[in-house]
Amino acid sequence: MVDEGAGWLGVDLGTQSVRVLLVTADGTVLGSGSAPLAGRREGVRHEQDPERWWEALCTASRAALGSAPPGLPIGGLAVCGTSGTVLLTDGSGRPVSPALMYDDGRAASEAARARDTGLAVQDTWALPKALWLVGEYGPGLRLAHQPDLIVTRLTGEPPPADSSHALKTGYDLGREAWPEAALAQLGVPDRLLPDVVRPGTRLGEICAQAAEATGIPAGTPVLAGMTDGCAAQIASGALRPGSWNSVLGTTLVLKGAARDPVRDPTGVVYNHRAPDGTWLPGGASSVGAGALAAHFPEADPAVMDERAAAFEPSRAVAYPLVSPGERFPFRAPEATGFVLGDPGDDAELWATLLQGVGFAERLCLDYLHHLGAPLDGPLTFTGGGARSPYWNQLRTDILGRPARIPEQTEPALGMAALAAYGVSGAGALADVAERMVRVRTVLEPRAERTARFSEPYARLVDALEERGWLPASVAHDARTRPHLDPGKP
Template sequence: MVDEDAGWLGIDLGTQSVRVLLVTADGTVLGSGSAPLTGRRDGARHEQSPPRWWAALCTASRAALGSAPPGLPVGGLAMCGTSGTVLLTDGSGRPVSPALMYDDGRAKAQAARAREAGLVVQDTWALPKAMWLVGEYGGTALRLTHQPDLMVCRLTGQPPPADSSHALKTGYDLEGERWPEAALAELRLPDDLFPTVVRPGTRLGEVCQAAADATGIPAGTPVLAGMTDGCAAQIASGALRPGSWNSVLGTTLVLKGAARDPVRDPTGVVYNHRAPDGTWLPGGASSVGAGALAAHVPDADPAAMDERARAFEPSGALAYPLVSPGERFPFRAPEATPFVLGEPADDADLWAALLQGVGFAERLCLDYLHHLGAPLDGPLTFTGGGARSPYWNQLRADILGRPARVPEQTEPALGMAALAAYGTSGAGALADVAARMVRVRTVVEPRPGRTATFAEPYARLVDALRDRGWLPGPVAAHAHSRLSRDTSAS
């Protein structure tokens, strides 16, 4: 049973900040804190300084715990990180390289070599980056470390096993629960480079006294293995029963669902995480997202721009708003670049085109999942920073032609609090623990007739992606066949 009198800490190591929530078993948020992060972007390069993660975590955790009721026990903590973010550490867990972030694109050649060795990986996944890092910082006694692994090491005082969720993009075989040793040997990677791996929710250790002094988290607090940020947001959405899906709209767009069996995709565009109970969480991560808004319309007031965008449904322009070059889902196209077709009437029309373009990409993701045979008949939930916009939520529901739930708390950190509660309880199902914590704020229904309004520009975008050679013809044809249907239809 989950301790009803304890608080549970969820930590989210994001792209732009570290966020921490202190949550009760029934979902009451007792405290929250955040601290900003910065990185270095230069073409295909996207790096962050790992020591800054720790400094931000200390600031955010102290803020979250500062408003907690006196004497409240902290039952445990878990944390998520950006999927595919890795670095090299020495034997004691000290960084010896910068962190290559989730969308760093410098390891294309290494990804091609990994695919030649029989591994299904994308160019920005962690395994190609590991190969690149070894080439740049090669030496002895190096350890590949995922973003949360480094923070767990600081919390517990010793290098931990990796969780299988973060290890997925490093080549870990979730079905066999092992590293692909033959393929890794063919790639001539050091035998001791890869950590041992455990399932999410496994106890990794306790907060040591030095970490307690720095973070304010009580010494002895259990530290549980976490999951990637997309999976964390999925837990926070409650989308853990087969057929349920969570769409996480932040800097980029991530879709995660639940299924009894893995969703097979030989291209590797859709991949499957494994839940702590052994069920499957298929999904994918796009390079389209809200990060494109600031790039195209800097210094904008989002609420004011949303209001002005209502006049442009549909927009006079058509956008595929990639945040960075290269697309990963709903198709793999490393050469893809953002584009805007047509001339927007003004900045509000451009804003509308960007909002709609993300919605069209989201629809294409669901159409592709349907093409693969994924179950889509359960509820859809919107989370992430984009879900704070009521207008964008309504627009997306209209484009998708289906209702969407919006929880009160959309932070991935909530999902990690639920995972911590589940992992320390030793009983029950994660879906049940999450259902108690998740509170639905509203259900957004598509407006009558609006889905048809957006069908024509969506079809044009599908054709534009196909004509550029990025979207396979059969996938484009499947999307066209579903123009008159909502995205939950079988």
């Protein structure tokens, strides 16, 4: 059983900040803290100084604990990081390279070599970056994922990696082992890769030095975490088979739950593994709210949303990629964003972009249906885009299915739930998460609006197929799958 009288800490190592939440087993937020991070971007290069992560964590954790009731016991903590962010360390866990961030693109040739061995990796995944780092810094070092470095500081010992972060480093979640033959063919040095455990596994406890720096009591259990996308999924409560969480931030990520992996020969959809052995399929698109910021950097979103309501649907149709290349619901490195038609003014262009993200989200769900993924559970909206009531209802109408909006959707909440699950050692993660997650709103689609968006959606699907990005079979299924019955997923 989860200790009802304890507080649980979740740590989220983001791109722009470190966030820490202190919550109870019923989801009451007792404290929160954050500290900013900065990185270096130059072309395909994106890196950070990993020492800054620890400094930011110390600031954020002290802020989160500062408002805790006196004498509150801390039951445990877990850490999530950006998926695919890695660095090299020495034998004691000290960094010897900068951290190559999740979207660093310098290892494209190494990724091609890995794919030649049969590994389904993408250019920005951790395994190609590990090979690139070895080429730059030489053998004899150890690879660390972003949370591994923080856990080393918290416990005083380099930990095994969690299998969620290890996925993009080539770890075989089905066999729960590194693909030794492929790694040998790639020339991966001995001892480069860490041991791996399932999320929720106890890694150690807060050491005295870390307690002094962070304010977290010495002896607090530290549990293996998951990637930020999986953490956000836990925070949404979407852990029952058939449930899905749509995270709309700068880009769009869909994460679901299934009893078995969702097989995708193209590698567009990949599967994390939950601590209980079930599967968390999903994919990450390059479409998202970042397109709004790019077109309207000074706009007031609430004002623009109100004006956009007059254009349902817009006369124009957009595929609003935030950056070149698409990863989900199709793989097209050469893809670029586009607008079909001519929006009459800024308000209609805003509407076109909002609807375009909704159409891309619908196509993602259609692709999951095409693969046979279970879609019969609830859909949850999280991420920064979910702060817009208008956009939430618009997306619900475009998708033709109900959507839930939780009160608190931070990945740090998901890590607090995972820590509580790991320490309790009993029950299901879904049970623990559903107790912590509080649903604020449930939106219902309006059937007449869903029908209204069918024609522009079909136009977008046609355009993607004509460009050679969307396979014909996927396009056919997207055009013919019904979306008019709100009771059908």
